[in-house]
Amino acid sequence: MSFQVMMMQLGQGMLKSMGIFFLTLLFSLPLGLLVALCRMSKSGILRTIMRVYISIMRGTPLMLQLLAVYFGPYYLFGAKLGKNWRFSAIIIAFAVNYAAYFAEIYRSGIGSMPAGQYEAARLLGYSKSGTFLRIIFPQVIKRILPAITNEVITLIKDTSLSFSLAYAEMFTIAKQIAAKETSFMPFLAAALFYYVFNALVAFAMERIEKAMNYYSA
Amino acid sequence: MKKRVLAGVLSAAMAVSMSFTMTYAGETETVSEAEAAANADGLATEGKFVVGFDAEYPPYGYMDDNGDYTGFDLELAQAVCDLEGWELVKTPIDWDSKDMELNSGNIDCIWNGFTMNGREDSYTFSVPYVNNSQVIVTADDSGINSLADLAGKTVGVQADSAALALLSKDGDQADLAETFGDLQQFADYNTAFTELMAGSLDAVAIDIGVAQYQINGRDGYKILDEYLNAEQYAVGFKKGNTALCDTVNKDLKTLLDNGTFDKIAKKYEGQGVDPTMLCLRESFGEASTEASTEAETEA
Amino acid sequence: MALLEMKNIRKSFGDLEVIRDISLRVDEGEVLSIIGPSGSGKSTMLRCAAMLETIDSGEIWYMGERAAWADGHGGLHYPKKAELKKVRSYFGLVFQNFNLFPHFSVIKNITDAPIHNQKRDRDEVYAEAKELLAKMGLSDKADAYPCQLSGGQCQRVAIARALALNPKILYFDEPTSALDPELTGEVLKVIKSLADLHIAMVIVTHEMNFAREISDHVMFMDKGIVEVEGSAESVFNTDNARMRAFLGKLRH
Numbered sequence: 001m002s003f004q005v006m007m008m009q010l011g012q013g014m015l016k017s018m019g020i021f022f023l024t025l026l027f028s029l030p031l032g033l034l035v036a037l038c039r040m041s042k043s044g045i046l047r048t049i050m051r052v053y054i055s056i057m058r059g060t061p062l063m064l065q066l067l068a069v070y071f072g073p074y075y076l077f078g079a080k081l082g083k084n085w086r087f088s089a090i091i092i093a094f095a096v097n098y099a100a101y102f103a104e105i106y107r108s109g110i111g112s113m114p115a116g117q118y119e120a121a122r123l124l125g126y127s128k129s130g131t132f133l134r135i136i137f138p139q140v141i142k143r144i145l146p147a148i149t150n151e152v153i154t155l156i157k158d159t160s161l162s163f164s165l166a167y168a169e170m171f172t173i174a175k176q177i178a179a180k181e182t183s184f185m186p187f188l189a190a191a192l193f194y195y196v197f198n199a200l201v202a203f204a205m206e207r208i209e210k211a212m213n214y215y216s217a
Numbered sequence: 218m219k220k221r222v223l224a225g226v227l228s229a230a231m232a233v234s235m236s237f238t239m240t241y242a243g244e245t246e247t248v249s250e251a252e253a254a255a256n257a258d259g260l261a262t263e264g265k266f267v268v269g270f271d272a273e274y275p276p277y278g279y280m281d282d283n284g285d286y287t288g289f290d291l292e293l294a295q296a297v298c299d300l301e302g303w304e305l306v307k308t309p310i311d312w313d314s315k316d317m318e319l320n321s322g323n324i325d326c327i328w329n330g331f332t333m334n335g336r337e338d339s340y341t342f343s344v345p346y347v348n349n350s351q352v353i354v355t356a357d358d359s360g361i362n363s364l365a366d367l368a369g370k371t372v373g374v375q376a377d378s379a380a381l382a383l384l385s386k387d388g389d390q391a392d393l394a395e396t397f398g399d400l401q402q403f404a405d406y407n408t409a410f411t412e413l414m415a416g417s418l419d420a421v422a423i424d425i426g427v428a429q430y431q432i433n434g435r436d437g438y439k440i441l442d443e444y445l446n447a448e449q450y451a452v453g454f455k456k457g458n459t460a461l462c463d464t465v466n467k468d469l470k471t472l473l474d475n476g477t478f479d480k481i482a483k484k485y486e487g488q489g490v491d492p493t494m495l496c497l498r499e500s501f502g503e504a505s506t507e508a509s510t511e512a513e514t515e516a
Numbered sequence: 517m518a519l520l521e522m523k524n525i526r527k528s529f530g531d532l533e534v535i536r537d538i539s540l541r542v543d544e545g546e547v548l549s550i551i552g553p554s555g556s557g558k559s560t561m562l563r564c565a566a567m568l569e570t571i572d573s574g575e576i577w578y579m580g581e582r583a584a585w586a587d588g589h590g591g592l593h594y595p596k597k598a599e600l601k602k603v604r605s606y607f608g609l610v611f612q613n614f615n616l617f618p619h620f621s622v623i624k625n626i627t628d629a630p631i632h633n634q635k636r637d638r639d640e641v642y643a644e645a646k647e648l649l650a651k652m653g654l655s656d657k658a659d660a661y662p663c664q665l666s667g668g669q670c671q672r673v674a675i676a677r678a679l680a681l682n683p684k685i686l687y688f689d690e691p692t693s694a695l696d697p698e699l700t701g702e703v704l705k706v707i708k709s710l711a712d713l714h715i716a717m718v719i720v721t722h723e724m725n726f727a728r729e730i731s732d733h734v735m736f737m738d739k740g741i742v743e744v745e746g747s748a749e750s751v752f753n754t755d756n757a758r759m760r761a762f763l764g765k766l767r768h
Contacts, residue, residue, distance in 0.1 A: 001282045009284040067314065074321035080261070081323050119568055120615035124681065125604060125633035134628065138619050166272075166309045176280045176309070178407045179273030182434030215661040217618045 006177055006186060013170030014193050020090060020159045020169060025152065027095035032102025039107055050103070057100030062093070063164045069093040070165050090162050094155070101151050109144035110136065142212045149205040156198050170194070258301075259454070259461025261322045265304050268294045269324030272309035273405045275430045276488040277330035289485045290328045293346075296477050297468040313377055313404075319455050326454045326461070330424060332379035333451040335388075341462045344469060344500035345449030346478075347426070347490070351380045353441040354428050355420040356413060364443045368396040370419035373409045376402045380422040383445055390445050406431055413438070429489035449496060473497050517580045518543055519606070519685045519716050520565060525574035526588065527560055534560050536740040537574075542685060545714035549727035549748075552737035553762055558720045559612075561737070562689050565718065566609045570594065578606050579684070605634075608678030612690040614670045616662040622649070622673050623658040626680045634681065641680070648676040652706055668699030672706055685716040692723060724766060728752050736762070 039050040057065070070089035073079040113136055121131040160171035174190035260266060270278035270291065278288040286307045298305040310318045316339075318324050332349060333342045353372075355361045361370065372394075374381045381402065384394040394400055401418065403409045410431055412418040422445060423431075432438045454462045472478040482495055520542045527535040534557040542548050550558040563569045565576065573588030583603045586592045595603050616625050626645040630636045649655050652672040662670055671691055678686060688707065692700040704726050711717065711730050721727055727734060727748065734751040736744040736759050744756045751759070 001280075001284070005282060005284055009280070012284075067317075071314075071317045071321055074317075081321050083262075086323075114615075116611060116613060116615035117617070120611065120617070122568070123566060123604065123607075123609050124629035124677070125601065126629065127633075130632065134632070135617055139617075142619070164311050164314070166311045166314075168309065172272075172309070173280075175405060175407075176272040179405060180275055180279045180281070182407060182410065182431055184407070184411065215618050216663045 001177065001181060006189065009173050009177060010170055010189055010193055013168060013173035016169040017159045020094060020162060021156055023091045024094040024098055024155060028098035028102055031095060031099035033106050035099055035103035036106035036110065039103060040110065054100045054103060057097050062097050062158060063161050065097055066090060066093045066161060066164055086165055086167055090165060090167055098151065098155060105144050105147045106140065109140040112143060113139060139217060145209050145212060152201060152205065153198055156201060157194060257460065258464060259458045260325055265306050266294065266298050267306040267308055267325045268328045269308050269310040269315060269318050270329035271312045274329055274427065276426060276485045276490055289481065289490050290330060292481045294328050296472050296481065297465055300468045300471060301464065326452050328452045330426060330450050331453045332448050334448040335382050339456060340453040341456055341458055343452035343462055343465050345451045346469065346497040346500065347450040348494045348496045349448050349450050350425045351383055351422055351445040351448065352425045352428050353420050353445065354423055354432065354438055357437045357439050359419060361420055363441065364393055367420055369398040371399045371401060372397045372420045372422055373401045373403050373412060373418040374422045375406065376404060379448060384422060410435060426489040433488065469497060470501055473501065518577065519579065521577040522565060523575040525564060526572045527564060527569065528572055534740050538742055540735065542716055542718060545716055546732045547711050547717045547719065547730055548733045548735065549719045549721060549731040550735045550737060551721065551724065551727055556737040557740045558737045559689055562687050562718060562720050566607060566687055578603050605681065606684045607687060608681055608683035609687040609689065610674050610678055610691050613694045614674045616670055616674055618662050621659050621661055625673060626677045630680050645680055648679055652676050666699060667695045668702045671695065671703045675706055688717065688719040690720050690722065
């Protein structure tokens with residue numbers, strides 16, 4: 001296999017990895033917030049459910065969760081898995097897993113807000129949702145951004161776990177080319193791809209953090 | 218949103234129940250449901266022949282120079298599809314998950330240098346088409362020249378492979394495995410050969426065809442003259458899916474008769490599919506080409 | 517008609533009873549100062565008035581209407597949504613540590629609530645906010661962020677923020693306690709200018725001279741009860757032993 005073909009193949013795998021990456025963020029960031037709010041809700045049942053959910057997501061390997069989501073419908077309900085289920089299962093597993101981590105980050109951020117901000121907002125006539133959306137959440141984002149960046153960067157590398165469902169993302173492709181070529185070169189190239197993508201994401205996150213530095217809390 | 222949360226909780230439950238299922242999937246599972254497939258021809262989706270294969274298993278299934286999936290087995294599958302007017306869907310799978318993929322209907326068959334011996338109870342198999350052997354590969358300078366020399370050595374074997382079954386407790390070579398210093402499982406052959414090179418493995422137990430492919434791509438390895446066993450490759454279908462199995466058997470016969478089978482085999486001759494290994498002819502009750510010629514002469 | 521009336525208020529935190537049957541009343545244009553040692557319950561009293569704390573028993577009246585009451589046996593009545601909104605619109609509170617919104621500029625801190633919560637006209641609110649800033653001597657800080665201001669400037673912004681909602685009565689919870697001594701003057705000056713405009717105020721403070729100068733009425737609280745109250749002169753010249761001891765301590 002020529003070098004160009006290899007890079008092309010890896011490049012296509014990279015696109016799929018990026019697909020997993022962006023879709024996971026798209027779903028898990030809002031879902032994580034919802035989970036965090038439920039986790040902090042007044043309802044004890046809701047709180048307990050969320051606590052159990054988070055502890056399972058954080059306490060079991062992501063690879064096992066991928067298998068569970070992918071094969072679960074068949075083993076639990078005998079459902080026939082459609083052709084597109086492989087990709088959907090990956091996105092669901094990643095989103096649900098990362099939402100748990102994001103939820104804990106949101107929760108720590110929301111919990112770190114001083115009570116005075118809530119009191120001031122209440123007395124100025126902000127509604128509950130208004131207080132959260134206009135006063136609390138914008139400040140929380142700034143506080144949790146470094147922790148979010150950490151998770152986001154981990155996610156890039158975690159996309160490679162999709163190989164366990166043989167989804168043709170970059171790591172899976174790299175393994176296949178390596179097998180065919182009986183060589184480790186493809187892994188080196190894959191590492192380079194991951195590194196560059198990571199560097200770009202890290203740079204973007206740094207820019208966002210800088211943009212939020214217009215004030216200090 | 219709520220659904221997704223629910224799915225999260227559920228998947229956890231699944232994870233637990235599945236880890237149990239998987240532990241003994243190897244032995245007992247599968248015989249259970251021989252549910253008839255959705256279509257009369259045994260295909261899960263009408264007109265689509267979904268073949269599951271390990272894309273890291275040259276020469277039977279792998280990525281070619283153009284980045285497309287190919288291999289001896291996949292070309293045979295294509296030939297079957299050409300006969301039936303089906304569309305071939307090549308689906309790379311993770312080898313560890315092959316049973317789940319097959320049982321859940323994600324794939325119609327496993328066609329990928331799939332050893333039938335010892336697995337007869339778990340799958341419905343086509344006629345065998347390749348005589349395979351499990352062999353031992355070591356470095357030229359390892360000082361290992363016979364199976365007896367493996368005593369105390371570290372031997373690598375692919376997870377969930379035929380070689381592993383052979384060397385496991387109830388396998389035919391369990392006694393041999395007893396003499397090993399250690400039996401180590403690995404996920405793919407590329408890693409295994411690197412470990413061999415690096416010295417963390419002394420020998421690798423492996424299918425002969427794969428061994429030949431790997432050795433062609435590297436210097437300094439040999440295959441021991443003593444083989445671990447003789448076994449056969451066949452196409453594995455979900456247990457009970459005889460409709461599909463019969464169709465493929467019939468097509469293999471046609472491919473043998475019209476020369477397509479030999480033509481494809483010829484292509485992979487230098488890559489580990491040795492002509493002496495082919496056994497499709499015998500499967501259909503015919504003597505091999507040379508033998509049959511001799512027989513005719515005698516008569 | 518009294519703007520605010522609190523009748524027989526009691527409040528405990530756990531076993532500690534911090535307010536023991538206190539009543540007070542503030543009329544239009546009146547300035548009430550509550551003084552006393554730390555832990556005397558004076559801030560809690562103010563927070564109860566602002567409904568940041570619930571009372572255990574007693575009644576709170578605003579504008580001649582009973583807004584909240586508790587019977588001391590678990591019966592508790594606080595206004596619901598719409599009613600609460602109306603009651604809250606009567607008063608504003610200035611916190612000890614400002615509680616400005618750090619992610620909003622100065623002008624946004626002042627204008628955001630009137631625009632979003634009172635649904636008032638944006639241009640009108642901005643014009644008023646600029647006037648308020650001018651009064652506070654902060655015209656040049658409209659676009660600054662709280663983190664760029666001194667403590668005294670922050671507290672003046674917080675006062676402007678409270679005033680922007682046009683409350684009938686303004687509460688100050690130790691408005692200078694978090695400030696460096698050289699910055700307290702500028703804040704006290706602003707509060708005094710409000711008193712001169714006859715805006716009703718309740719001020720919890722440790723600034724005795726200021727309280728004496730500005731107040732129509734002074735309450736001296738200690739350990740949850742009112743020891744002395746009355747006109748500024750009468751309270752500061754009282755014979756009450758606790759008050760004398762308190763003033764004596766301050767002098768040293």
